[in-house]
Amino acid sequence: MxxxxxxxxxxxxxxxxxxxxxxxxxxxxxxxxxxxxxxxxxxxxGGQWVAPAVSAPTPDESTAPVESGNLSPTPPEFLLLLTLQERVAIRAAGPTDLVIEDILKMLDDPRVTFIDLTNPSVVEAINYLTVTEPPLLTAERAARVLKGLPVAA
Structure with a gap:
């Protein structure tokens, strides 16, 4: 042919x-x-036909799979995204930090059926835990929590 x-x-x-x-x-x-x-x-x-070079794809953020968990956990599921040490430290800071006290009151409210991890107020609250003195969450842990991912094994 x-x-x-x-x-x-x-x-x-x-x-x-x-x-x-x-x-x-x-x-x-x-x-x-x-x-x-x-x-x-x-x-x-030079008179010779050459096939195009094939390069190995390089992973980048646009093609790498995005790890995501449940973005609407129930309050108990949300708390289980935190380690035991993180939960205890956050509860211990509640009586002396009004922001943390407010976060805990919302989590303990029986009318709350889920936590929307994409809600700007929730994002702000989780990120607040990274700037307390001492920090109650690292930035990496906060990012994982906001993705609905449990503690890495």
Missing amino acids: TNYAHILNGVAVDVSADPDNCFHPALANVFVEVPDQVTHGWTLN
């Missing part, structure tokens, strides 16, 4: 076995015969 290619700046931009039936006549006229292995992207270099 004979292949034909439309070559633009030394690169096969279109490849077809039958350009006359696949392309407008004005475009089909620019196709030239190429070896059968030539496909889209091959380069004509």
Whole structure:
């Protein structure tokens, strides 16, 4: 089977076995015969056809899988996102820190059926725990909690 290619700046931009039936006549006229292995992207270099270099994909934030857990845990499920030490330290700080006291009151309110970890007020409350003196959560732990992820094993 004979292949034909439309070559633009030394690169096969279109490849077809039958350009006359696949392309407008004005475009089909620019196709030239190429070896059968030539496909889209091959380069004509010094009279030799070269396949395009294939590079290994590099993981980046846009393609890496995003780890996420339950973003609407019940209050007990939310508390279990914290370690025992973190829960005890947060409860111990409640009587002397009005913000923490407010957070604990909301968690203990029987009308609260879930915690929306995407709610800006909840995000602010969790991030507050990273700036207390001493910090009750590290920034890494706060980020994990806000993703609904339990303590890493």
